[in-house]
Amino acid sequence: MMTILELQKGYREGSFSVRQAVESFLERIKKLDQRIGAFITVCYNEALDQAEQLDQRLSRGENIGPLGGIPVAVKDNICTKNIRTTCASRMLENFVAPCDARVVENLKKAGAVIIGKTNMDEFAMGAASGTSAYKKIANPWNLSKVPGGSSGGSAAAVAAGFAPLALGSDTGGSIRQPASFCGVVGLKPTYGAVSREGLIAFAPSFDTIGPMASTVKDCELLFNVIKEQNQSNGSDTEEPDIENSHKNNCTGAFDAGMQNMRIGMPKECLVGLDQEAAQIYLRAEKIYRDSGARVEWFSLPEIDACASAYFILSSAEAASSLARYDGIRYGFSIKDPQDLNFDDLIRSNRTEGFGDEVRRRILFGTCMRMPEFAAYYEKAEKIRKNIKQAVNRLFGRFDLILMPTSPVLPFDIKEKHKYLHNENQLDKFTAIMNLAGIPALSLPGGFSRTGLPVGLQLAGDYFTEDKLFRAASCLEQKLGVYKKLPCLEGDQA
């Protein structure tokens, strides 16, 4: 499938129209998505309409924007006007938001074509995308494996070439972990760097919208479009020079960027880490050292408490955020309410409208607000405070932290239950950044012997996405992983 560079070149030179390009993406989706399940809704008509409008503007010589004519897949918990937003739940099966989310407005202003709403874990709760009420999602690299979650559909869409760009959301790792499992790049920006207006809330003090793409530069391009413009992220406000950066002899240019960059690697990450992932992690260490960065192992004991604290706090927030779903003003409502009183009606609506995992988290979160368990909730809050303090100290010492993204390789879809109730494992390396609010990026680090993607994660201080992009680009170019694409049966690349 065509890269952004190729698309933009084609539009510029008139080799093909936006409509033709979009049609080819839609064709591919039609042909291959049955096996993957990346989309809940494909926006056939809307996308073609948008494409036509863009073609008209091109023909008038207009600048169609930094994402002009580029298809973007949007996670189905981000509101789109006129196109349903379901959160992969029965509860919102027919919900159509009256407004676009802020990020969607930004996408449209930048000329992007919204190609579809991607599948996910229901209400973003999960790390395998196994709890969608609609259909399961498969990892394009190996259809028997999970794509990770909760932004599994977005990650799979990019990996399978259904769209060069996608939006996901990250609450405990939901962009980075599927990015890792699907061999793509995913950024969780600094909390507050991207507007949440129009993102359907799961845990509001953690939720972050972020970009996903096949290369770091593409990811940066999308980030620049969706971020709040009045902030300085250190990130370029001009479009990154994609064309030239890929042409250059990268090594020299990237090394210059890495000189004296202080990178920390937490020892605790090696504990319980899959062997092959560990190898890939250590290889990255070498690459950075060779590039001139100052790499240092250190101890971050706070990591161990993260997943538990995250689970308690996010579940408590979820219980509150999902209280609005009662089927009264919108959303799922049982067919035959008979003589039920108000409370019984909403009980039925909620119990049937929500899936198991969502109910489970709401219940756990509600327990955590009961006075008898207050001590646990308070402890989780203290852990969060500790982590913020630890993180502050950390970035006095380091510019970046290098960590694995996932302790395990992409696992079997059939085995997802094993992991579902052991989420602590899956969020181990990602939740810490959500607890602190700092930005973190996952990029492809390599493959296992059986061809499964393994990601690497970089984390930085608040609003230092530019450093993340820089360091990630260096690693990306030296590894060359992004050049490999999954082979989907019957696929003509």
Add this chain to the structure above:
Amino acid sequence: MIFETIIGLEIHIELNTRSKMFCACSTEFGAQPNANTCPVCLGMPGTYPVLNKEAVRLALRAARALNCRINKVSCFNRKNYFYPDLPKGYQITQFELPLCEDGFLEFESEAGNKKSGRAINHIEISRIHLEEDAGKLMHPEDQPVTLVDYNRAGVPLIEIVTRPKAIRPQAAVDFLKELKSVMEYTGVSDCRMEQGSLRCDVNISVRRKGEKELGTKVEIKNLNSFKEIHKAMEWEMQRQQELLLKGKKVMPETRRWDQIRGVTIPMRTKNGSQQYYITPEPDLPGLDLKSEIFRSYLEEPLPELRAQKNRRFMEQYNLSRYEAEILTQNKGLADYYETVVKHGAAPVDASNWILVELLRLWNPADNAEIPVSGKALAQLIKLVNEGTISRNAGKKVLDEMFETGKSPRLIIEEKGLAQISSRAEIEIIVDQVLKQNKDAVEEYKTGRTKVAGFLMGQIMKAGRGRLNPNVAREILEEKLK
């Protein structure tokens, strides 16, 4: 056995903003049900609250007018529970760290201490915090449904909680009246109980005088006017006293005031003590009043309060205490008075006309707008003073202005009420009357000057009440000499 009653008040006041607390929907009263709604106040997915600056400004004014200690940093919370009037399944409020605490309000009340000749009482305010209102529910008798109107959902409120104090129910009502006046005068709220912009729940307990421990507290809800609040407190106080006298215990509960039967009854189930839990509000990371935007709110001068206006009216317009008190009983009326004066009426005339004539036609307690503009009333006063119409005619004109909204000049023209002041015309009538009443004239000449009154009467009658009495009198006196 002498009992004392401990009363604490929980007051909700709707802030006088144009839009709701967290969205741009209008707060206007009386709109069609569910017309003033949007995705935010309906709690639709993907929506987030954005705080109304003016709500903060008005709340801070209230805080200062009530002498509170303002917390430079305060936090928002969610009060989580399920009820049809609560679209998000939680109400955004302030719990542990409210906007301000520890204030007080002084007010006149018989039961208070004498201070400079008046009885002043004093109630402490425990806290004031910001929160959003819930929607409105109706429970029709004939159908198994509850009707919901979300217009009110999201309207900005402040909740004022008073420290329980041993006072008589009347004093509590006096406090509320003063509170209402302060809120009106500072522009914070119009505090109309009948429109729900002021709501009050009462916590009431009794104990034998001299006892240190507080009695069991009962909460009373559904109080719809100051009168009903008074009645409910009196009744509940009685009820509790009787229980104690019989050696029984007062149950801690929430009771509903039944206006029709004049009794409090226990509220059936949960809503009295709705199970809820409090969480932080992550979408509103707190209110930092140290920031630029809020500093000006903290420093702006407070609008004139009633007591000040009273004093000023007495000084500036030379009014008596009695007049000033009546004119300032309601900010609208006080402003009206000043408008009339501004448009040229002498302060004493304006006061006179308002107190005697206008208040005959318009009741301040109705809180409706005065249908005659201050400018128009000033015009009317001028016309009477100039002699264009008599005072009596002026009364009639005012009635007509009230009814129809027409200008005084127009009414005078239409009804031909203009006083005749031309000497020539009046002379004709005087001459006629004198000619017809030669005996009376003779009587006058013999020294019985009182008969002039009778002659005046005849003259006025002949002129159908339209003669300028002063001119007529002058001419009569001249002619009688």
Add this chain to the structure above:
Amino acid sequence: MKIDEKAIKQAADMARLIVPDEEASALAQEFSQILKALDDINVNPAGENDSDTASGKLESALREDEAKPFHDAEGLFQGIAREKDGHIAVPRVLDQE
């Protein structure tokens, strides 16, 4: 500390969810496990007062007091039946204010 079935039932009530007994029992066990993991973690006493926000730099978003009617009234009550006068009818609540 353990979470027992009674607590699950209470949470279910508060969260307006129906939880059958077997499920309550399973959840009680699971949740207790999660809490046990927390028991083993030591916490440093928290340092100076932090705000609750992620980066500590965030403030509540503010807006001017302007009333603007929502542009799409149709989209608000998607298929929800309204009474003639605009009210929404819901099944009776048990208790009344």
